[in-house]
Amino acid sequence: MALTRRQRIRATRWTVYGLSFALVIGAAVTVDWPALAGALFKVDLIPEMFPAVLTQAAKNTLIFTSLGFSIGLVLGLVLALMRLSKVRAYRWFAATFIDIFRGLPALLTILLLGLALPIALGGWRIPGVYGPGSLAVGIVASAYMAETIRAGIQAVPRGQMEAARSVGMTYTQAMVFIVIPQAFRIVIPPMTNEFILLLKDTSLISVLGVTAQTKELTRFGRDFVISSANATPIVIVGLIYLAMTIPLTRLVGQLEKRAARAR
Amino acid sequence: MTLDLPADEMDRLYGPDFPALRGEKQMKRGSMVAFTVLALVLAACGGNETDSGAAFDTVAAGTLTICTDAPYPPFEFQADNGTWTGFDLDLMSKIADDLGLKMAVTVQPFDGIWLAPAAGTCDLVASAMTITPERSANALFSDGYFDADQSLMVRDADIAKYPDLPSLAGATIGVQTGTTGEAYAEENAPADSTLKSFDEPAAMFLALESGDIDAILQDFPVNAERATAEPGKFELSQSFPTGEQYGFATSPSNTALMDAINAALAKFRSDGTYKQVFDSYFGG
Numbered sequence: 275m276a277l278t279r280r281q282r283i284r285a286t287r288w289t290v291y292g293l294s295f296a297l298v299i300g301a302a303v304t305v306d307w308p309a310l311a312g313a314l315f316k317v318d319l320i321p322e323m324f325p326a327v328l329t330q331a332a333k334n335t336l337i338f339t340s341l342g343f344s345i346g347l348v349l350g351l352v353l354a355l356m357r358l359s360k361v362r363a364y365r366w367f368a369a370t371f372i373d374i375f376r377g378l379p380a381l382l383t384i385l386l387l388g389l390a391l392p393i394a395l396g397g398w399r400i401p402g403v404y405g406p407g408s409l410a411v412g413i414v415a416s417a418y419m420a421e422t423i424r425a426g427i428q429a430v431p432r433g434q435m436e437a438a439r440s441v442g443m444t445y446t447q448a449m450v451f452i453v454i455p456q457a458f459r460i461v462i463p464p465m466t467n468e469f470i471l472l473l474k475d476t477s478l479i480s481v482l483g484v485t486a487q488t489k490e491l492t493r494f495g496r497d498f499v500i501s502s503a504n505a506t507p508i509v510i511v512g513l514i515y516l517a518m519t520i521p522l523t524r525l526v527g528q529l530e531k532r533a534a535r536a537r
Numbered sequence: 538m539t540l541d542l543p544a545d546e547m548d549r550l551y552g553p554d555f556p557a558l559r560g561e562k563q564m565k566r567g568s569m570v571a572f573t574v575l576a577l578v579l580a581a582c583g584g585n586e587t588d589s590g591a592a593f594d595t596v597a598a599g600t601l602t603i604c605t606d607a608p609y610p611p612f613e614f615q616a617d618n619g620t621w622t623g624f625d626l627d628l629m630s631k632i633a634d635d636l637g638l639k640m641a642v643t644v645q646p647f648d649g650i651w652l653a654p655a656a657g658t659c660d661l662v663a664s665a666m667t668i669t670p671e672r673s674a675n676a677l678f679s680d681g682y683f684d685a686d687q688s689l690m691v692r693d694a695d696i697a698k699y700p701d702l703p704s705l706a707g708a709t710i711g712v713q714t715g716t717t718g719e720a721y722a723e724e725n726a727p728a729d730s731t732l733k734s735f736d737e738p739a740a741m742f743l744a745l746e747s748g749d750i751d752a753i754l755q756d757f758p759v760n761a762e763r764a765t766a767e768p769g770k771f772e773l774s775q776s777f778p779t780g781e782q783y784g785f786a787t788s789p790s791n792t793a794l795m796d797a798i799n800a801a802l803a804k805f806r807s808d809g810t811y812k813q814v815f816d817s818y819f820g821g
Contacts, residue, residue: 389740392747399749483711483733483744500649500715503675 316506323510331494332514338408338476343469345412350419357424375417380475384410388482403488407479415472422464426457459533466526470519593793595660601638603629604659606647611762611818612665624818625663631810632801646736648715651676654788661787667717668784677789679798681782687721688757688776693769699752701775705730711741711750718755
């Protein structure tokens, strides 16, 4: 071939553009747009979903998420510190805990905590209507967060701890006031991921059964699909999930930029 | 897998005029006439779709693909050797044989399952599904093939505390999402009781055992099967004749397939095949 390297790159690029264009045109011509809109975006169904989809479903999703995230964050931090501890029993416990709950599907953990545990414990259950579901997604999240936080703590330069100790701080003081705050700044981006994963995992909680009080977004959408025989509600709740997660990722992106400037 | 509750227990639960589950009532005379007429009309039309399978389309050639929410004993479940069985699927496999088709099973969650044939997932739903006007708006139902009665099941220890639905005031009642049991509970449960809806019966049984809910309101045979399978754990406290029936469902446009299904059902009703399958699950 007599093409130069630059010509080859250009030829490849134009082929990709051409194929993509052909695909888009092909889709635009073959898809029955009014039928698609009727199936996925039936406008007259949308007002029926409001305001319950926000005041009830989205609210419950946020309650499960915030409870779960709080539990996950505290538990994850404790587990991370245990993983880094000098005490072998702590390290062993944390490693086992993380292995189990990172390895189990979230759905199984939810079923185990919500339904199997009360049977095993003779009827004692995790209190609160939001309790079992939030605790289960929180525990799953904590297993992931523990490893993230541990990596964050280890990424703080050793000199920080040494300097803190040399000015007379105890190990605990140095951890709490010097190392952990810096570690958290490092782990903000991966923690945003954890938050979003947890937000989506709350859609599994409905396996424990939902009352009118605890119905979250996914369940709400599915129930609405059944009563309307149309897929529009799924699209709407999908958009609401995105309306929660996309601004969050943008906000965290801004925070990161500011943090980077401050450094 | 048969329901062998003693006769007096059946009468207590069901009332003496509801003998269907003892295998006594096979069909109403009126529907027998209707079936016969339908069969004659179909025969007169001269289509031999039941032999060739050519008069209707199936999603996979030569195969009758069934959507079902399994396991749901005694209606649909897998035997120890992995074959699909249960009242619905035994009946359906005989119907498929009659149509000259192989039967394939696709498992789907119950909620919204009647929309699956129209979506092209399968040809037909056989899932202990009650014929309702709401569902009929988006699916074509066969003639009824089973009395769809509801019942209430509680923990054995609570049978005196919760003898019937009104006694569950302030308690939590488990139902399966999208079922007629859920609709029945919404209409008839005491105002201050809480309804908790589940995706599948398995989680519901665990929730009842764990004390998360106090009762399960769902199809009579399913509760009865569980109460019989685990004596001393759960007990039926009340049952509710609804006058409704289970039906098979296809896509609203697939009238050719539905005609063939109805013809086969009518044939099985009259030649004793239906009774034989019925008795193997609910007889004696």
